[in-house]
Amino acid sequence: MFSQNYDKIDNKIREILRSTTLPDILETKDILEKSKYKRASLKELASLLEVGKQQETDEQFALIRNHIYSEFRKKTNTLRYIAPVYLSSYCVNTCGYCNYSAIRTDVQRTRLSLPDLDEELQEVLAIGNRVIEFTLATDPLFTPQKLSEYITKTRELLNQEKGSGILLCSGYLSKGDYEFLKEAGLWAMVQWDETLDKDRYKKWHGNSIRKSGFEKRIDNHDMAIQAGLQVATGCLFGLADYRYDVLMQIAKARYLKKEYHTSPFVFGTPRLKSIAGKTLHTNNEVNDRQYELALMVYKVAEPKIARWLQTRETPELNLRNIVDQDIYTYQCGEVKPGGYKVNKAKLDSCKNSQFSVNEMTRKEFEKELSKRSFKGDYAWRIY
Numbered sequence: 001m002f003s004q005n006y007d008k009i010d011n012k013i014r015e016i017l018r019s020t021t022l023p024d025i026l027e028t029k030d031i032l033e034k035s036k037y038k039r040a041s042l043k044e045l046a047s048l049l050e051v052g053k054q055q056e057t058d059e060q061f062a063l064i065r066n067h068i069y070s071e072f073r074k075k076t077n078t079l080r081y082i083a084p085v086y087l088s089s090y091c092v093n094t095c096g097y098c099n100y101s102a103i104r105t106d107v108q109r110t111r112l113s114l115p116d117l118d119e120e121l122q123e124v125l126a127i128g129n130r131v132i133e134f135t136l137a138t139d140p141l142f143t144p145q146k147l148s149e150y151i152t153k154t155r156e157l158l159n160q161e162k163g164s165g166i167l168l169c170s171g172y173l174s175k176g177d178y179e180f181l182k183e184a185g186l187w188a189m190v191q192w193d194e195t196l197d198k199d200r201y202k203k204w205h206g207n208s209i210r211k212s213g214f215e216k217r218i219d220n221h222d223m224a225i226q227a228g229l230q231v232a233t234g235c236l237f238g239l240a241d242y243r244y245d246v247l248m249q250i251a252k253a254r255y256l257k258k259e260y261h262t263s264p265f266v267f268g269t270p271r272l273k274s275i276a277g278k279t280l281h282t283n284n285e286v287n288d289r290q291y292e293l294a295l296m297v298y299k300v301a302e303p304k305i306a307r308w309l310q311t312r313e314t315p316e317l318n319l320r321n322i323v324d325q326d327i328y329t330y331q332c333g334e335v336k337p338g339g340y341k342v343n344k345a346k347l348d349s350c351k352n353s354q355f356s357v358n359e360m361t362r363k364e365f366e367k368e369l370s371k372r373s374f375k376g377d378y379a380w381r382i383y
């Protein structure tokens, strides 16, 4: 279990961060060149992350950017698409950065019934999407039994089409629950660890009924993999020192590979954004330069693991960073249940969304992709 290895990895990364200095241009070139043939060490990756600190490192930043483009952008490139579908906005947790926190009384909550889900999925499938991610706040009514009914319904609608798949982003579950959901048709589990900095995690989630168990949460990927699911991991940028979280996520991916001979297929890249029009100040804000550097360091560290670019960021920033085989979401039903269709007419679009987003249409998305020698793949699940 990752929790059993946590203290050792945490100590190691804190020590690395204490002793790492900004690499000069030659050192940066050397780390990047070596990474083509040998897995970069956490110490080397920590050096690259130092480049996010100061503007006078523009030359190193450009070197890293060029390395990413030359190594990971091909003549023609593919972006794999995931369509998030919100099932519920009821939540028992109180994350201060989320509009669905239980303490927010001004949010109009909603939960999709099975007929609602059918209607919503018709819309999502009509756009062409075949890889669907269920996302839901921690709604106690969504037991594994209920989730299995939603998965079964979706599996029927996907009709075993080649490349189609169902992912679930929810609170932690047991191995047995994941096995049960896999049986119903679940393909992958998505969990952003928020932050792996235990103190910062407790600060943000210590009062949350279903999120305060740090150890349970960090072992959730173990549980899902043991049940035979693929997994997506990542941190939420802005809760702690982003350098620490990037290195911890890389270390976690390497731990999972060593333990189970399978890696997460993607690093999620969510970054704290304003909610209901209000900007959050956390003392750990990650600026664009640092954020983009973090995405690049993920790729240098683990070339085979994709990054998931999504609607919290602007299309301009996302399109600047995409490489072949990354994962993309250009539309997410306005991050609320029924946002593609069911509740579009009933709910105020900003007020009842989980956070602020920048959505596009498929036409706009594909136009932008074609300018950059990319194309979208909407049914890419690997069997």
Ligand code: SF4
Pocket (backbone or CB within 6 Å): 091, 092, 093, 094, 095, 098, 099, 100, 101, 102, 136, 137, 138, 211
């Ligand atoms: S981040 Fe998730 S768990 Fe936390 S309040 Fe929002 S919906 Fe609930």
